Amino acid sequence: MQLKELSARSGMSAASIKFYLREGLLPAGSTAASPRADYTQAHLRRLELIKVLRRVVELGLDRIKAITDGIDDPLLGDVELMGRVQGTVLGLAEGPVPDHPLMAGLVGSGRWVDAPSRARNSLNLLLHRMDELGVPADADVLSAYADAVDQVAALDVGSAERARSRDDMVKTVAVGTHLYSDLLLKMLAVAQASRAMRG
Template identity: 30%
Template structure:
């Protein structure tokens, strides 16, 4: 397809597509003439990923480039690059920690390790979500919400059920390359969706119980 059709199908303006190509976020099209290039379905998928990272995830262009570079590493399998790109994406969203929370950080990290082991999850030690969860635990304790941490196991059970749906959705395309991009897009969009669903459900439950 020509860039005009790519723009129409993706909803991304032509100047923006050209900017993404210059920045290395989207690969160049196949040059057919001096001023013409053809684009394929892979470019359409990549534009969806870039839009998710920049518009929904609100990552900087530099951070999005790092995530995509991992995904495009020719030395990695599509499945392994998906995991590494997800780690890179996770590291782009550090959890803020209030003053005083650093005092309990080691205990918070131990809590996270124990939770992962208790549920039998095979999670790499370098997964940035470990540190993010530990920061959230430390923040809860620093803010006087330590009693709420007893609910973490219930949250973990719910999160695992959601993750099963996530992976099923990601693996539905025909190729691992498509799955990798789809997984990253849904991770970003799904985080926003789950946050909104949680707030809607909170109101529904509160109304029901009061």
Template identity: 50%
Template sequence: MYIWIVAADLLSDEEHPMQLNELSAATGVSTASIKFYLREGLLPRGDEIHPTRAEYGPRHTERLELITGLRSVVGLRIDQIRSLIGLIDDPAVTRLELLGRTQAMVLGAPPQTLPDLPLVRELLDAYSWPDVPTDARAVLNGTLREMEAMGLSVSADVVLGYARAADQVAKQDLGVVFDEKSRDRTVLAVAVGVRAYGKLLLSLVALAQASRSIQRLGGEEST
């Protein structure tokens, strides 16, 4: 998950103050973009040392890491990033709520919560997952309903099989997230993880389907 933020891990050790051009060079973000993020309130103001000059430090490199990752990797809009940053900077928002809101933003949670499908209830019972309303649960309900509307039959065995693999991934993934002290890094890890692991799962399913198809149908052309 941290492939996108290794460089920023190195930057976080920089304790000496930087001016705007140095911040740009250290992060790879143009000075024009940095100024835009400052105007939009996405990036905190630097420490003013002169009416036309300010100094920046690790909190700025970390915030730029977050903004860049959410824009370029996850594909969020500026207004969505502003919303998440507002939650990050609000001490009243717990880390659990922050994780849930980040997932909802990346997944595109439905505006209203629909009643659980029987399959979702079966899934919760099978893995002893807490029976609490979450955006992720609403997204799953919505996805299953969309599949049904398209005429795709979804069996309990298939969903439970997917869930078994997803549960193992979640345990490993969240182990890293929970070790993260920074709220900026936590949000970035969750957002990138949801996007990256979703793509990884789709790629693995496609490879498995292709491989099984070759095993079953590969000899047909020669007959």
């Protein structure tokens, strides 16, 4: 398909598509068959991803570019790419954070893989912050939360792994991280209120 059709099918203006091409968020079309560039379903998927990252997840172009660069990097594995997306969407801590004592009950020993990540850094940071504020996490509560979120994580990762392309996988992870984490918090609030009302 050519630019006019790509614009019509994606719902984006030709000017926006040309901008994304110039900025490197969208790969160039093929010019092998004609002097005009031809575009594929992969270009449609990328434009849909950009649209979702801008409108739903509300990321700026610099952060979207970091994500699309990761998609296009053949040396970046899917797990690392998912971590990059998660970290970008949630604004997770990049630098290492010393392990909080309660982390020993969460990583290793058959629960979660004991590996450095931005997610782990951020969890450590939050646990230390809770201590500083005088509202330390309880080990039993943390264990119950871990069991519950592990089931949710299994569903989320399963959805991402079934994606047809890396663009679709990133869209699933970004939307899941952004919207479903909020959904989980809202559902928890309803459940807590319900239990309190039941006495």
